[in-house]
Amino acid sequence: DNQIRFVKSALWYHGYGRPELYRLPSDGSAGSRELLLAFSWLLHRLSLLEQLLARNRVKTGDETSVCTCEDDLPNSQTGTTKRAPEYGLEDRVDVRYLQWLNGRLRFQWRSLHAQHQEQCKLLHKIHLFTSGSHMDQTLGHFSVTETDLVRQPENYKQLLQLLEFETMQLEAFLEWKQLEPVYWQWMETVLDNMAEEGNMCKSQATHVEKSGLPKVTSCCPWAVSLTGQIDRLSRDLMTLRDQLHKLVTHRKAAWCEKVKTREEELQKEGFSATARKIEESVELKLLNLTHLCAPKKPQLHGSCRLVFRSKHPASKMGFGRSVSKEPVSAVSATEVIRELQMREASLERELKQLQEECRQRLDEIAEGLDGVICISP
C-alpha cells in the first residue's frame, strides 16, 4: 500500500497526467497496463536508464559530491512524535544536558574539519606523486584506490569484476538503443488497446476529478513546505526592495541636485557620452548578476572523481595533451567553491534571521520575568 502511494506521489511530482493511474486501487490488484504506461513515460521523462547507469557507476577514483542541495533532516517532516524526554512535570530534561550535547556537536564538527583537512593533504600528495602514471590521460594520476591496487592487486578482484559487469551493462544499454523503436511502437499499441476499451465503457466516467483521491485542501506537506520557503524568500526580497527604494530615492534626489547646478558645465564636457558608456558597463555588470540568478547549467548531483590539474603548462603531466580530450562535464573546483560560498552566505543569513526572531521573542518573555533584566552580549 505504501509502495503504491509512493509511486503515485512520485509520478505526480514529476507531472504525470493520466488520471486513470491515480484512480488505481491501493492494493495493487488492477492496472498493470497503466503501470506499464507510467513506467514508459518515466523512462523518457527522467532518462531513467541513463540516470541509473550514472548513479551506480563503479567508483575507481577519489569521490566527492558536488551538489549543494540537501534534504531537510528526515525527522523534521514526521512532526514532533519522537521527543526523547517529555517535559511533563515528572521527568525533565536539564537544559544543561542540551548545552552539553551542543558542545559535543560542535566539537565533533571541529574534529571532522581537522580530519578533512588531513585527508586533503594526503589526497593531494598521492595525486601529485603519481602524476603521469595513469593510462587515462584525462585523469593523469592515480586515486587512492588505484595506488593501493598497484601494491596489492589481489585485493581488488571484486573491483575488477564490478568493472566487467558494468561494461556488460553498458553494452546491454547500447543494444537497447538499437531496439528502442520497437519498444515505443509497442507502447503505442498498448495505448490503442486501452483507448478502445475505454470507449466501450465510457458510460462510467461522466465527471472527471483531477485525482481519484479526495480533494486535499491544505494538508499537502510538499506544498506547505514549499510555500513556506517561497514566503520566506519573498519576505527577504521585500525588505530588500524597501531598503533599495529608500536608498535609490535618496540618491536620486542628491544626484538631481548635483546635476542641476552644473548642467551647462556637464554639457560642455560631453557628459552624455560618458553617461552612455557608464550605462553599458552597468548593464554588463548586472547581466553577470542575472546570469548567476538564472538556472544554471545542468547540475551534477552525485559524486565526481577528484582530479588534480595544475595550471602550469610546463608540468610534465601531459596536461597539454589532455586538454584536447577534455570531457565536457569536467567541473572546476573554482566554480563549485563560488557556488558553495553563495550557499553559505544564504544559509548564514537564514540562521541569523532565525536567531533574530528568537531574540525578539525572548525579549518579550523577559518582560514577563520579575526582577531580572537581560543584557545581551
Place this chain on the structure above:
Amino acid sequence: AGKSSSKGVACKQGRSHRTVICASDREVPAPAEPQKIPGLSRSALNEQQSFSVGDSAGGKNSVATGKRLSDGGRKSCGFLGESSKKEDPTTEGALGRSTSPRTVTLQEKGCQLKLPLPYRKAYSRNSRAWERCRLCQTSADAAAARNRFIERIQTTVSFLSSPPPSTSIPAEIEEELKVLQDVPSLLSQYVEAEPADHPTLEREYESLLTLEGLQTTVSQCLHKLQLLRADCAGDIGSCSPACVLPRGQMCDSAGILAVPLLCYSSFQELRDLFALKLQVSMLHQEIALQKVMMAELLPVLESRLYPEASAAQLYRAIYTQLCEGGKRFPVLVRDELVD
C-alpha cells in the same frame, strides 16, 4: 633497530593516515546521501580483504606492527603502515619518510608506477563502453515513435476540466525555487558593496544606475515567486494526501553519461572545497536544529511550567542556545530597588 624505528614510523603514519582511507568511500558526510552506500560497502569489503591479507601473510615481519595499527578499527590504515617494510622495490613505502634502507618513497617512484594489466584492460574496456554510450544517439525512428507516445499520453490528460498551466509540475517548481534561493543574499551583497560616498560624478552615476538595476531584479524575482506560489496552490488540488515526497533531482540528460570529474588546481583549492562543503552542511544542520529548538524551548518559557527558582538560569541558557548559537551568554542583572 630497524624494526623499532620502522615501528615508530609506522605508528606515526597510522595516526596521520587514519583519514587517508579510501577517499573513494568516504565523502564529506552529509546527513542523508544514499548514493554513498554502495561504494561504502564495496570498499569496506576491500578494506577487510586487505586487512586479512596482512594478517595471514606469514612471512611478513610487518604483521605484528600491522596488527597494532589496526587496533581501534582503523582497518585499512594497516596497509600504509605495513608498506614501510615491504621489500618490493616497485612499490612505494612511507610517504616521504624512509628510515629503512629498502623502502622506496611514493614521491620518488610515483610517476613511474603502472597499474596491473588486468585492471588496465578492464578499465579501458569500461571507459570505451562509457564513451560509446555517451555518444550513442537515439535513432530517428525511436525518437519519432517515442514522441508520438508521449504526446498521446499528454492528450489523454487534456480532457480534464482545465488544462494545467505550464509550470504546475512540482518537480519544476522546486527546481525554479532552488535557483532563487541564493538570490536575496547575493543581491544584498551587491547592495552593500555600493559605497555611500563617491569621489566623482561618474562613480556616483554608476552607483545609482547599479542600485536601480538591482531594484528591477528584485521586483522581477518577487514576481517570479508570486507565480510559483500560485502554481504551487494549483497543484494542491491534485496532490495525494499522503505525499511521501521523493526528492527529485532532475539532471539534464545531455551530459549525464559523461565522466564526472571535479578538477582542482591547487592544494589550497582542495582544502577550501572540503572546508566549504562541511560548512554548508553544518549550517543546514544548525538551521534545522534551530527550528526544532525554537519549537520546543520557547513554549517552555512561555508556558511557565518550570520551577520558579531556576527561571533565570533557564532563560539564560535558552537565550544562549537560541540566539547566540551556544557561544556567548547574556548577562542577567537583578532588578532590585533598594529602598
